[in-house]
Amino acid sequence: MATGATPAQAGDLVADRLRTAQDLYDKGEPLDALIAAVHSGGLSRTQRRRLHAGALNGPLGLRLETAAKRDATRLRQAVDLLRDYLADVDTPVKRALPVARRLAVHLVENRDPAMLAESGELAVLAAASSEPFKRVRKGLTWYAVLPVEAPRSLFRLRRSDLVPVTEVSDVSWHDGRLRVTGHAYLAGLSVRSRRFNRATVVLRGPRWVPPISARTRRVHCPAATQGAADPGCNYDWAGFVAEIRPWSLRWRAGIRATLHAVKRFLRRRPAVPETTTWRADILIWSRAARATGAVRGPTMGRTERPPGLRVRPGWWVRPAWTSDRALQIVLQPTRAELTGVVHDGDHIELRGLLPGAAVTKGRARLGGHRIAADFTPAEGGTGFSVALPIPALMKERDARRLWIEPKGDPAAPVMMDDDAETRVGLDRSEVTVLRDRRDRVVVSAHRVWPVITSATWGEDGALTLAGTYPDPDPGPRELVLRQRAGLTYHLRLQRSGPDFTARVAPGAMPRFGATVALASGAWSLSIAGGKGTTAPLRVDHRLLDALDEDVHIVDGREYRLVATRFDVPVLVAAEHVPDEEKGAVGLWSTRRVHYPAERRRELRDATVYVSFDGRSYSDNARAVYEERLRRGDDREHIWVVRDGAFVPPDSAGLGLAPGITPTVVREGSREHYTALARARHVMTNTLLPQWFRAREDQVVVQTWHGSPLKRVGLDLRHMTREPRPPAWYRQAAEVANWDLLVTQSPWSSGVLRRAFGYGGEVLESGNPRNDVLMAGDRAELAAAVRRSLGVPPGRRVVLYAPTWRDHDRRNASVRLDLGEARRVLGRDHILLVRGHPMQASPSAPGLVVPGPSSVIRPGPMTRESTFAIDVTTYPDMADLLLIADVLITDYSSVIFDFAVTRRPIVFFGHDLERYRTTRGLYLDLRTEGPGPLLTDAADVVEAVRLIDALAGDYTDRYEEFVRAYAPRDDGKATARVVDQVFTPDS
Numbered sequence: 005m006a007t008g009a010t011p012a013q014a015g016d017l018v019a020d021r022l023r024t025a026q027d028l029y030d031k032g033e034p035l036d037a038l039i040a041a042v043h044s045g046g047l048s049r050t051q052r053r054r055l056h057a058g059a060l061n062g063p064l065g066l067r068l069e070t071a072a073k074r075d076a077t078r079l080r081q082a083v084d085l086l087r088d089y090l091a092d093v094d095t096p097v098k099r100a101l102p103v104a105r106r107l108a109v110h111l112v113e114n115r116d117p118a119m120l121a122e123s124g125e126l127a128v129l130a131a132a133s134s135e136p137f138k139r140v141r142k143g144l145t146w147y148a149v150l151p152v153e154a155p156r157s158l159f160r161l162r163r164s165d166l167v168p169v170t171e172v173s174d175v176s177w178h179d180g181r182l183r184v185t186g187h188a189y190l191a192g193l194s195v196r197s198r199r200f201n202r203a204t205v206v207l208r209g210p211r212w213v214p215p216i217s218a219r220t221r222r223v224h225c226p227a228a229t230q231g232a233a234d235p236g237c238n239y240d241w242a243g244f245v246a247e248i249r250p251w252s253l254r255w256r257a258g259i260r261a262t263l264h265a266v267k268r269f270l271r272r273r274p275a276v277p278e279t280t281t282w283r284a285d286i287l288i289w290s291r292a293a294r295a296t297g298a299v300r301g302p303t304m305g306r307t308e309r310p311p312g313l314r315v316r317p318g319w320w321v322r323p324a325w326t327s328d329r330a331l332q333i334v335l336q337p338t339r340a341e342l343t344g345v346v347h348d349g350d351h352i353e354l355r356g357l358l359p360g361a362a363v364t365k366g367r368a369r370l371g372g373h374r375i376a377a378d379f380t381p382a383e384g385g386t387g388f389s390v391a392l393p394i395p396a397l398m399k400e401r402d403a404r405r406l407w408i409e410p411k412g413d414p415a416a417p418v419m420m421d422d423d424a425e426t427r428v429g430l431d432r433s434e435v436t437v438l439r440d441r442r443d444r445v446v447v448s449a450h451r452v453w454p455v456i457t458s459a460t461w462g463e464d465g466a467l468t469l470a471g472t473y474p475d476p477d478p479g480p481r482e483l484v485l486r487q488r489a490g491l492t493y494h495l496r497l498q499r500s501g502p503d504f505t506a507r508v509a510p511g512a513m514p515r516f517g518a519t520v521a522l523a524s525g526a527w528s529l530s531i532a533g534g535k536g537t538t539a540p541l542r543v544d545h546r547l548l549d550a551l552d553e554d555v556h557i558v559d560g561r562e563y564r565l566v567a568t569r570f571d572v573p574v575l576v577a578a579e580h581v582p583d584e585e586k587g588a589v590g591l592w593s594t595r596r597v598h599y600p601a602e603r604r605r606e607l608r609d610a611t612v613y614v615s616f617d618g619r620s621y622s623d624n625a626r627a628v629y630e631e632r633l634r635r636g637d638d639r640e641h642i643w644v645v646r647d648g649a650f651v652p653p654d655s656a657g658l659g660l661a662p663g664i665t666p667t668v669v670r671e672g673s674r675e676h677y678t679a680l681a682r683a684r685h686v687m688t689n690t691l692l693p694q695w696f697r698a699r700e701d702q703v704v705v706q707t708w709h710g711s712p713l714k715r716v717g718l719d720l721r722h723m724t725r726e727p728r729p730p731a732w733y734r735q736a737a738e739v740a741n742w743d744l745l746v747t748q749s750p751w752s753s754g755v756l757r758r759a760f761g762y763g764g765e766v767l768e769s770g771n772p773r774n775d776v777l778m779a780g781d782r783a784e785l786a787a788a789v790r791r792s793l794g795v796p797p798g799r800r801v802v803l804y805a806p807t808w809r810d811h812d813r814r815n816a817s818v819r820l821d822l823g824e825a826r827r828v829l830g831r832d833h834i835l836l837v838r839g840h841p842m843q844a845s846p847s848a849p850g851l852v853v854p855g856p857s858s859v860i861r862p863g864p865m866t867r868e869s870t871f872a873i874d875v876t877t878y879p880d881m882a883d884l885l886l887i888a889d890v891l892i893t894d895y896s897s898v899i900f901d902f903a904v905t906r907r908p909i910v911f912f913g914h915d916l917e918r919y920r921t922t923r924g925l926y927l928d929l930r931t932e933g934p935g936p937l938l939t940d941a942a943d944v945v946e947a948v949r950l951i952d953a954l955a956g957d958y959t960d961r962y963e964e965f966v967r968a969y970a971p972r973d974d975g976k977a978t979a980r981v982v983d984q985v986f987t988p989d990s
Contacts, residue, residue, distance in 0.1 A: 022063075208282060358385045364411075489845060511559045684701070793887075802891075
């Protein structure tokens with residue numbers, strides 16, 4: 005297709021070196037490698053200053069902050085290396101750095117390296133770089149308040165510190181004027197009224213074009229305070245409304261056009277209409293502080309795609325956002341417009357018009373490729389046609405803008421409207437000619453994409469999507485909702501020819517036979533199926549103006565369907581939070597005012613249950629709660645629920661006598677603070693919030709989440725360094741709250757006492773969560789769990805449950821080859837993959853994400869029945885242990901629970917030595933593990949195949965393991981805890 009490529013511009017040495025250093029930083033390379041990458045050889049003085057400023061504000065400064073948060077040895081090495089580097093940096097560069105980094109540079113240059121590494125001052129400055137800090141005014145000058153010793157002048161807030169914080173909530177046209185609405189303030193400087201508080205939006209255009217000061221007024225905007233990161237400031241009057249008249253743009257652009265026309269006349273060339281672009285800055289004057297910054301930050305949705313206004317024939321004013329989310333105003337002529345698209349065999353022909361121009365020669369450009377174009381006289385100007393070979397487009401498979409380049413004239417982008425948009429279907433692929441957010445023509449080739457043509461919200465809070473998907477494959481499809489972290493839902497899609505409909509009930513998403521609210525965050529939408537492919541959804545451009553992007557509240561949660569990045573649909577979920585609880589100010593008020601007041605009130609005879617910070621109805625808290633309901637304990641039961649993760653059942657829901665209903669409080673709400681302040685009993689299996697302090701007459705029961713195999717608490721290496729890390733102090737304050745520690749065994753008691761520095765009462769009851777594994781009706785319970793997971797009868801269930809890795813949390817790969825495992829184990833096995841909640845969600849070819857009608861991801865098992873199921877989001881691990889016939893794990897504490905069943909365990913220690921070095925283990929699995937320890941995935945699968953024969957080799961070691969580490973898991977652990985804690989005489 006291409007007859008020539010657009011020549012690349014000469015590289016920017018400074019940008020290239022900074023980019024190299026940033027890449028090295030991202031890869032975790034040592035500091036000396038980063039310093040070598042930003043060497044100043046071959047640069048002018050101006051370039052050197054720019055390079056040093058970028059390096060100290062970027063990778064070098066970040067690496068120093070990282071070292072400051074770690075041990076003193078690494079920090080000392082970083083200080084020595086940076087001291088040598090800073091000797092070559094000009095003083096003005098150092099003075100222009102943000103205040104926290106400026107002070108850090110001063111300390112590195114002037115303090116004794118050994119003393120600095122031990123002092124902790126750099127750690128304080130590292131925190132100040134990312135968190136708000138106190139500011140004070142002396143006279144007309146503002147200074148930072150930071151606990152380090154340095155000359156006073158270094159604390160002065162400079163331009164790099166006074167950067168406006170902005171957000172734009174609306175860009176729209178009113179009575180022919182462009183209105184920009186949002187908020188802007190200087191962090192740390194309160195804006196409580198209109199007094200001493202001004203803001204002016206200034207449009208700055210090209211050279212010699214006078215700037216435009218837009219009419220701007222301050223308005224009341226509590227949302228600015230609610231969304232602020234610093235709790236001590238009030239930004240209620242930080243809102244602004246600016247209005248821009250198109251005439252102000254037109255006469256200034258006219259001056260520029262006249263000058264350019266004169267230049268072209270002197271070169272004997274006709275005048276050409278040109279685009280003029282203004283960037284929007286905001287000038288803030290507040291309490292003797294003055295700062296200027298770009299107007300940035302459109303809210304997601306309609307604000308990202310502001311409409312243009314036709315100011316006269318062929319001329320448009322278009323607001324636009326740059327790649328770094330800064331606002332621009334563009335006065336643009338339509339020099340080329342698309343009038344039609346014709347599909348002819350293996351070509352598509354783009355036809356258009358150059359209004360008012362007489363062109364006989366020229367070319368077209370698609371992205372970086374120049375191609376031939378034909379020009380013919382037409383009414384009102386010159387017609388053009390561009391033929392594009394479809395095979396070449398399909399080979400490129402990316403989106404490119406179309407330009408026309410008349411000979412002797414600047415290139416003109418080809419514009420279009422919705423009516424000219426075209427999709428050319430080619431079996432399972434298509435070529436699209438669409439407009440972008442600035443109405444420019446974009447040509448792309450890709451697999452057929454589904455397009456949403458209708459989106460409606462019902463009174464029941466359900467969203468119904470309808471659209472077209474002309475995929476010729478008639479097979480089943482699913483609507484896939486996927487969160488960035490990897491959590492996925494699959495919903496049924498109804499198809500009728502090229503049309504489809506799908507119903508999304510965000511308050512009742514299917515999960516293992518039950519329903520749960522959609523977790524907070526942005527969820528992408530796509531359609532899965534059809535030879536294992538996934539097609540992203542798009543919003544029809546004709547729907548964009550009418551798309552309902554308002555917030556819909558369902559059962560105390562907020563949901564919005566928005567089109568971001570112009571036409572990409574995203575379903576956004578969030579908890580509905582009262583205004584008084586929003587932001588840092590609301591948090592400060594709740595902790596400093598509401599919680600202390602509640603602690604002074606009398607206790608209620610209530611119990612607060614917290615399981616994994618409120619993320620699930622599971623573990624020991626669930627077992628104790630259900631046991632108390634079985635006994636008819638009708639005292640108040642309060643469950644902390646995070647992000648709508650679950651709804652705890654009442655007594656009727658558990659099949660017991662009705663009448664006992666739990667109270668649910670949202671994690672982080674004022675009701676949550678009240679519950680922890682006034683409940684007589686608190687039961688948890690993890691660390692409680694840092695703000696919680698137990699009262700004298702409260703009883704805090706810590707059940708912990710299992711006997712630890714990997715080192716925890718004070719046994720971690722970083723907890724022993726001096727000065728003590730913040731985690732050490734947090735743990736000490738947490739443990740001081742505990743009144744009773746529930747453990748599984750004497751061995752576990754000793755480990756947890758030492759690891760947490762706990763000297764209080766211990767109850768070696770066994771783990772209540774494991775009672776279900778010994779229950780008399782466990783066969784019926786297991787059958788119900790198997791049905792909820794879709795496990796066919798007669799299948800041997802293999803549970804693969806690896807733990808998380810501190811050094812590699814983002815790795816989502818499944819270490820087992822699922823295709824090979826299926827081949828070796830055969831159809832009578834099924835594999836459940838349980839990722840750790842602190843690790844990225846597991847991902848592997850052939851891994852099924854459960855849904856109403858699950859679709860297998862692309863891989864070698866696509867045409868086979870289900871073999872591997874992702875059960876990472878299953879609520880309670882105890883249920884999975886109940887149905888597992890074989891456990892594969894690495895260094896997870898689940899072995900102490902599963903050992904109760906006496907079923908086989910296979911250890912997959914592919915990185916054992918590294919894990920022992922980085923984290924550390926309490927047991928030697930080679931000599932004490934109740935099963936084989938293997939390092940190769942193929943050996944693990946083979947061991948599972950031969951597990952009946954191998955299990956006999958570990959019978960004696962297995963029994964010794966149970967006697968040592970699970971001696972009291974006899975099905976009565978929960979009763980012991982309830983008798984100890986909740987009986988009337990306790």
